Amino acid sequence: MALKTDAVGKEWPASTYQVGREKIREYANALGIENPVHFDAEAARAAGFRDVVAPPMFAVVYSSPAMAPAMFDPDVAMNFAAMVHGGQEFEWDEPACSGDEITTTAKCVSIEEKDGKGFYVFETNSVNQDGAQVARGTWTLIVRGV
Amino acid sequence: MADVNVGDAIPELRVTPDKYLPHRYAGASGDFNPIHIDEEFAKAVGLPRTILHGLYGMGLTAKANAAGLAGGDPRALKRLKVQFRGMGFPEQEIVVSGTVKSIEGDRVVVDTVAKQGDTELIKNAEAELEL
Numbered sequence: 001m002a003l004k005t006d007a008v009g010k011e012w013p014a015s016t017y018q019v020g021r022e023k024i025r026e027y028a029n030a031l032g033i034e035n036p037v038h039f040d041a042e043a044a045r046a047a048g049f050r051d052v053v054a055p056p057m058f059a060v061v062y063s064s065p066a067m068a069p070a071m072f073d074p075d076v077a078m079n080f081a082a083m084v085h086g087g088q089e090f091e092w093d094e095p096a097c098s099g100d101e102i103t104t105t106a107k108c109v110s111i112e113e114k115d116g117k118g119f120y121v122f123e124t125n126s127v128n129q130d131g132a133q134v135a136r137g138t139w140t141l142i143v144r145g146v
Numbered sequence: 147m148a149d150v151n152v153g154d155a156i157p158e159l160r161v162t163p164d165k166y167l168p169h170r171y172a173g174a175s176g177d178f179n180p181i182h183i184d185e186e187f188a189k190a191v192g193l194p195r196t197i198l199h200g201l202y203g204m205g206l207t208a209k210a211n212a213a214g215l216a217g218g219d220p221r222a223l224k225r226l227k228v229q230f231r232g233m234g235f236p237e238q239e240i241v242v243s244g245t246v247k248s249i250e251g252d253r254v255v256v257d258t259v260a261k262q263g264d265t266e267l268i269k270n271a272e273a274e275l276e277l
Contacts, residue, residue: 023174030174031205032161035218047219056212056223057205060175085200089227095220138227
């Protein structure tokens with residue numbers, strides 16, 4: 001069965017995420033990250049940040065909401081029962097700090113079949129309230145038995 | 147820049163996620179897929195038990211590199227690319243290890259792997275840091 005590829009090139013409406021101190025604390029605690037710049041505004045400012053700063057992989061927290069409409073889009077038509085997260089890449093620029101408002105857009109860059117599996121690749125682009133690049137993500141979702 | 151050479155190993159990160167870690171990670175990340183937090187659901191879809199979030203393992207991979215080479219500075223990690231492989235489980239030790247693959251100017255690329263026993267949770271991870 002040919003894979004449905006209508007969604008390649010499609011972009012979804014932006015989603016905006018408000019970064020907060022307590023959410024950064026919760027994420028850092030779950031990962032066991034102890035650097036005080038993730039917990040204490042004074043420590044963060046002393047290290048040159050505007051406010052409490054997020055660990056880099058906090059990118060999943062502010063960029064995932066933009067992925068939801070992409071993944072559930074009928075044009076993408078993914079079989080979730082057979083889906084796994086195959087790979088992930090992030091590139092970081094400006095750090096994300098408490099008080100930032102981060103806007104993320106998602107785009108489908110490719111849908112390809114290989115060895116009976118569907119490879120769905122999406123890109124997210126996240127910018128802050130000043131228009132500065134914060135992170136770019138590449139999400140590879142693999143669906144078995146397409 | 148710190149004294150880093152091609153072939154150097156980064157300090158290993160060893161962590162044993164407790165039974166409830168996937169619940170805390172779900173809350174922190176917003177990923178409440180029941181395969182991570184609901185034992186009955188996980189077994190019903192053929193898993194031996196609840197499994198760890200792949201992105202939790204990627205978070206540990208990021209932590210190991212930032213802590214190992216940059217004293218935990220969140221600005222140092224510029225890029226991280228991973229492939230998710232085997233399933234990870236709570237209450238078993240995860241070991242993240244890495245080797246410096248290349249250095250260009252102030253950019254250092256580290257080949258990183260996250261394992262639980264013999265199972266590679268994350269393989270071929272490439273971390274690029276600015277030191």
